[in-house]
Amino acid sequence: MFDQQPNVAxxxxxxxxTGAPVLVATHYEDDHSWAFLDGAEFDPVNAMVVAMSTVLExxxxxxxxxxxxxxxxxxxRVGIGHPWEVQRDHWEPDDA
Structure with a gap:
């Protein structure tokens, strides 16, 4: 069970x-929120903020x-059906 409510952003x-597989999932440390992305280079133009339940459904x-x-x-993961590889995030400070 996720540590966030289904309606959290x-x-x-x-x-x-629109159906692309989720290949990268990030669980942010600061607020415990999540990102579910397709693994392509992130383009803010295509970013969406939705209820977590939308992605999970x-x-x-x-x-x-x-x-x-x-x-x-x-x-x-490299694709649907492939195992997930879990790794610790190492974020650079914004002022670096």
Missing amino acids: CITSKKVI LHPELHELAPMVQPGWSAS
Whole structure:
């Protein structure tokens, strides 16, 4: 079970909402929010903020990430059916 309520906002892309697979999931450490992206270079023009439940309904396989990806960690995979690789995030400070 995710540590956020289903109606909490998450970051995603238009491609994910229209059916592209989620290949990268990030669980942010600062506010425990999530991003579910398709693995392409992030383009803010295509970014969307939606209820987390919207993405989970479209991509129910993402429920398996809830216990695997702790705040401050991300998971990635090369495609649907491939295993997730979980790694600790190392963010650079904004003033670097």
